Amino acid sequence: GDDGEETRVVKKFESYKRETALPREVRNCKILVDERADSIVLPIYGMAVPFHVSTLKNISRNDEGEYVYLRLNLVSPGQGVGKKDGLPVEDPGNTFVRSLTFRSTDIARMNEIYQSITALKRDQIKRETEKAQLAD
Template sequence: QSGGKEAEKIRKSTVSYKGVNQMPREPEVKDLKLYVDRKYETIIMPIFGIPVPFHISTIKNISQSVEGDYTYLRINFFHPGATMGKNESGNYSSPDATFLKEVTYRSTNTKEPGEISPPSSNLNTAFRLIKEVQKRFKTREAEEREKED
């Protein structure tokens, strides 16, 4: 019984959406920008025309840099071979799978006439919110582990 409960908990924490209807109806999603869904703890990233959800538990760390006219946002994911938390390792039902390890986005810091903010503000917002959601998720996970012990 406890095994079933455990499995359910893992599933709950790592699946972003049950279907497309749960995806947020935000302009960023439709406009193929990055969007951080705080309710479902998911980052929606545009990949060649498709808004793709990634659950916060898959994200290891992120970094941002400004080089010249561009802002870069790099997102590193958990994968085998890297340091993984106790809980995450149990999630990989298929160790032979291919893992997305890293993605890098680039956006210009230059404002076009008529734009309120430069396109790179989307990456700045995403960076801030990913950090925020990640912190909250990690705190909650630590609390749950403490309760179990």
């Protein structure tokens, strides 16, 4: 029957089903791109914190003195016009992580991470586009 409630399709994605699935290399406490899990694992005060590529909006890189800064901008409400359909909103009271900035003196590795994350995002968008075209 028509109960007037439109069930909003929330895109379900999950980086890791269990803690034992985290890659071993997270113990280095460095940014890690895990292509198999479509995720970026970030070192945040001793914890290995995954963000699924679907939550990533874009990434920027900035050199300042001896440091390279990587800023991950994540999908959150109130950004830009339209394109809000991809936003998984279940509870309007939710807080969103909007961006995270890391720094390192290892320029070569940070450049590599920048490239890997860019590629991961590009592949995800490509897959989404193909899926959407098939659905039409």
